[in-house]
Amino acid sequence: MASFILRKAEPRDVSDIMRLIKELAKFEEMEEKVVLTEKDLLEDGFGDHPFYHCLVAEVPKLQGSEGYTVIGFAMYYFTYDPWIGKLLYLEDFYVMQEFRGLGIGSKILKVLSEKAVKTRCSGMHFIVAENNTKSIEFYKRRGAADLSSEEGWRLFEIEKDDLLKMTAK
Amino acid sequence: MEYKLRKAEPRDVSDILRLVKELAKYEEMEDQVTLTEKELLEDGFGDTPFYHCIIAELQGKNSSDDGKVVGFVMYYFTYDPWVGKQLYLEEFYVMDEYRGMGIGSGLLRHLSDLAMNTRCTGMMFVVAENNEPSIQFYKLRGAEDLSQEEGWRLFRFSKNSLVKMGTPVEE
Numbered sequence: 058m059a060s061f062i063l064r065k066a067e068p069r070d071v072s073d074i075m076r077l078i079k080e081l082a083k084f085e086e087m088e089e090k091v092v093l094t095e096k097d098l099l100e101d102g103f104g105d106h107p108f109y110h111c112l113v114a115e116v117p118k119l120q121g122s123e124g125y126t127v128i129g130f131a132m133y134y135f136t137y138d139p140w141i142g143k144l145l146y147l148e149d150f151y152v153m154q155e156f157r158g159l160g161i162g163s164k165i166l167k168v169l170s171e172k173a174v175k176t177r178c179s180g181m182h183f184i185v186a187e188n189n190t191k192s193i194e195f196y197k198r199r200g201a202a203d204l205s206s207e208e209g210w211r212l213f214e215i216e217k218d219d220l221l222k223m224t225a226k
Numbered sequence: 227m228e229y230k231l232r233k234a235e236p237r238d239v240s241d242i243l244r245l246v247k248e249l250a251k252y253e254e255m256e257d258q259v260t261l262t263e264k265e266l267l268e269d270g271f272g273d274t275p276f277y278h279c280i281i282a283e284l285q286g287k288n289s290s291d292d293g294k295v296v297g298f299v300m301y302y303f304t305y306d307p308w309v310g311k312q313l314y315l316e317e318f319y320v321m322d323e324y325r326g327m328g329i330g331s332g333l334l335r336h337l338s339d340l341a342m343n344t345r346c347t348g349m350m351f352v353v354a355e356n357n358e359p360s361i362q363f364y365k366l367r368g369a370e371d372l373s374q375e376e377g378w379r380l381f382r383f384s385k386n387s388l389v390k391m392g393t394p395v396e397e
Binding site for chain 1: 246250255258259260261265269276277300302303304305306307308309310311314316317338341342346347348349350351352353354355356364367368369370371372373374376377378379380381382384386387388389390391
């Protein structure tokens, strides 16, 4: 039975975070879309104003896969709902395949839930791909509601090129 | 009727709440707004702002409407692990009687400038699937429906679910 710890990410973790982001993107067949660099992650997460926070899951060195000891992570930040106030937004959530089924994912979600309640958030939001039934079940078992289904919300994006077109000349 | 756009200040929280409630009323959800002016003040103008607002204010030299707050956007910064910082447009509303004057376009342009200045790679927001006028407004400006194109669905854990998942409180 593998033992593991969860802790706040530190600047030295950015290469592991980058590796796990790419692994998750690869699983979604989108690896080439990851243009973020370790430098960006460092500036954006550990500067004066962090734009994201990470929890990392670590196993003792001997158990690590190919020498890695960081084997899972969650990336989150705070958002704001004008009806109810602060929310915790779960952006990325991934545990390496060989370390699943050990309760690491559940523990991460538990720690995030405590964080949300402690910082007086009214809820936790996140998006899931509609064909990712395993994840949908994981979340629904824990009480998550599908707002796209129940309230008809659709996620939109305006990309940089189109933003530039709209900027004042 | 002229208008100007400016960053919201602490004194604007009552107008912000008024407009939030007006928009909620339009969506037939007014009773779901439990946020108070006090929370808006603490959360937006404390040490760590959790949101930012741009206000649209009327300007008319001799008009009784001068200084009236008639529209706003509420936004904050999010993070996409593939591309980095994004600007997230949370709320966007112009009072009915002041539409068609370019205030909405002006607000969106202002946000686009802001996104570019803060090195964001894009702007994201959700729209109700039955809100045709808004969907058209955004699509005209290049917005893509990621729910449609990439199948993303928005989920929520309510506070009750969070408490259930957390460590039980000691008696």
